[in-house]
Amino acid sequence: MSAIMHPLDQLDPLAEYRDQFFLPPGKVYFDGNSLGLLCRSAEQAVLETLHDWKTLAIEGWTDGEADWFHLTERIAAQLSRLTQAPADSITLTGSTTLHLHQVLATLYRRDDSRPHILIDSSAFPTDRYGVASFLRNLGRDPAEHLLEVATDDAGLLREADILEGFRQGVQLAILPSVVFTTGQLLDLAMVTAGAAECDVRLCWDCSHSVGVVPLNLSELQPDAAIWCTYKYLNGGPGSVAALYLHPRWHALRPGLAGWFGADKSRQFRMEPELVPAAGAGRLQLGTPHVLSLSALRGALQVIEAAGVDRLRRKSLQLTGYLRDQFRGRLAEAGFVWATPEADDRRGGHLALRHQRARSLSLALRARGFVPDFREPDLLRMAPSPLYSRFADCDDLVAAIGQILADPPDLPGLSATLVT
Ligand SMILES: Cc1ncc(COP(=O)(O)O)c(C=O)c1O
Structure with a gap:
């Protein structure tokens, strides 16, 4: 050297x-595209949370500074600044895989005459497994209903092929903003506009772009987006992933429901029927992973500053x-x-x-x-x-x-x- x-x-x-x-x-x-490194502010944030746990115990959920009860919303606000999305259109509740299932369960319509779901042949395995299992649970055969856009001879996806795919009886598509193998960045604007034209609901898997490629979700207007936070966002191994749901779908009932998806002002009434939160927060499921979220909160400060x-x-x-x-x-x-x-x-x-x-x-x-x-x-x-x-x-x-x-x-x- x-x-x-x-x-x-x-x-x-x-x-x-x-x-x-x-x-x-x-x-x-x-290897920051697989696991980003630990930064000082992430370490500090976790140490603070450990201290709060030590000293506040259960009161950490509600006590002023710690406020674990609203931690998800505070991080959603950080992510919204990174992705130009309204803060209430982002939430975090589990892994990217879980978020994929949530998107499928929330946005897929059983009664649509177009039953197919589109992915790409180079999709990350979890996207394919998730869609296949979702279809099977509906009693639909993935061999028939899971369509794949093939890559060209150079191993790259062509937007024209994706747009063509939208016209093949597809109602929902899960596509990568950046392909995890080749690093190809798709023309997000062209594909998103093409999906809207065909009334195809589109979810971008932005795992390989958020934090390193600017993303303007308000301009792009996809139906949903999901992404990992342990890669370019440096949130730590297995850190809680992010989920964006376009405001036009904020009135939909969550496909997968849990008590942390409730309107927070009445969550502790423990009502028999879920009264969902107003925005994407309704897609939350269980109790937030506070330690993991804390690391992410700290890590995002660096991304925002840079x-x-x-x-x-x-x-x-x-x-x-x-x-x-x-x-x-x-x-x-x-x-x-x-x-x-x-x-x-x-x-x-x-x-x-x-x-x-x-x-x-x-x-x-x-x-x-x-x-x-x-x-x-x-x-x-x-x-x-x-x-x-x-x-x-x-x-x-x-x-x-x-x-x-x-x-x-x-x-x-x-x-x-x-x-
Ligand atoms: C494009 C893409 N989607 C999803 C995942 C994984 O999701 P999860 O965090 O649920 O394991 C990865 C992991 O590398 C990925 O590259």
Whole structure:
């Protein structure tokens, strides 16, 4: 690693944020698209909650500062500022998978003459499993009613194919804003408008965009959106996910109901019939996961301070730089680009295919680099605009070059890496 600071790091307006993160000792981290790192304000927020639990016990739910009872709404307000959505159209109650089920149960109409649900062939498995099980529970065969938009020869989704898919007896679609494998960013405006034109209810899975790609939900106006908070939002392992429900659906009864979806002013009347909260809060289920939400509350302060537009700018600069380093130094190494070239077509990570991606990823880990591998041959790298440096990109590419030139003794690595 060079002792001289990389000129781009010297110029980086977000450089100060790196010190706010706990960088795993001896590691160069490129996996923030799977699990973002812990920051000081998240740690502090959890410690405060532990202190409140110690000292206030049950009164933490209602006591002024702690106010766990309204914690979900306070975090929804933070997320609404990040996504330009009305605060009462966002809630948090469980995992992204659970939110998917909530969206399906709330927005799908049994009596619609168009029974199909559309996903894409590169969907994250949970999206496919969730939709299939939902259909089965309705007595509908997924083989018939779960439609998939296929990717093209380059492994990318084409918006025109999605729009065509909307016309195939589809009433509801679950689609990724950024595809988790390739990092392809879809044209959200075009697809959302196309769905509205066909009266298809659309839910974006924004797990790979919120926190690194600006999202204006008020402008976009999808029917729903769901996203993980442990990736680019750094909320911690398994942190509670987010759910957006467009205001036009705020009067719908929740498909899945629980007592925390009640109008908070009367929740403790414990009435036999649910009187739902006014906005997306009605989609909450059980008692909020306060410790997890606390970490997220703290982590979001950093994202808000840095600003998503600035994060996007640096993220694009980092991924662009990393791509150029690959092109310049590893042109003959047998990598195939999975991520689209254009800035407005890629999310926060870069993906490359290589015959021995698995072994390469193991060899990198042995050297302290933490990229991410997805079967069968995908190497994903997500330099975080909050804590990665341009120098880290140089070091990663140099390490790959060294591994290729002098393959370590890992199963399957030496024979083919050099080809
Ligand atoms: C696009 C996408 N959706 C959903 C999930 C997972 O959801 P959950 O938090 O419920 O495991 C992931 C996890 O990586 C994801 O990438």
